[in-house]
Amino acid sequence: MPRTCLACSHHEREAIDKALATGEPLRNIAKRVSLSPAGLLRHKNHVAQAIVKASEKREEQLGDNLLDEMRRVQRKAWELLARTESEGDHRASIVRFVGPDDEPERESP
Ligand SMILES: [Zn+2]
Numbered sequence: 001m002p003r004t005c006l007a008c009s010h011h012e013r014e015a016i017d018k019a020l021a022t023g024e025p026l027r028n029i030a031k032r033v034s035l036s037p038a039g040l041l042r043h044k045n046h047v048a049q050a051i052v053k054a055s056e057k058r059e060e061q062l063g064d065n066l067l068d069e070m071r072r073v074q075r076k077a078w079e080l081l082a083r084t085e086s087e088g089d090h091r092a093s094i095v096r097f098v099g100p101d102d103e104p105e106r107e108s109p
Pocket of ligand 1: 006007
């Protein structure tokens with residue numbers, strides 16, 4: 001059975017992780033929190049894993065937010081189109097979206 005990491009369950013874990021992340025010497029941290037430098041060295045991997053997980057979660061959140069925003073804009077566009085068509089105005093039906101590839105080339109100054 002794997003040994004439990006004492007730093008992970010330490011009541012000062014946040015301070016330990018910050019000290020490790022800022023590159024404070026292991027001996028100094030070990031002395032302050034009464035853990036062994038070897039244990040702190042092993043714990044460094046746990047900090048790295050936590051950072052990767054937090055980063056992935058943040059990226060996921062960012063992607064979700066962008067997708068939500070795109071859906072909101074699309075819904076609004078459909079609402080506006082439906083409204084103009086229900087009012088008998090079909091001019092909006094022929095509006096097409098212009099992408100970057102459709103833009104005419106500009107002359108450089
Ligand atoms: Zn740990």
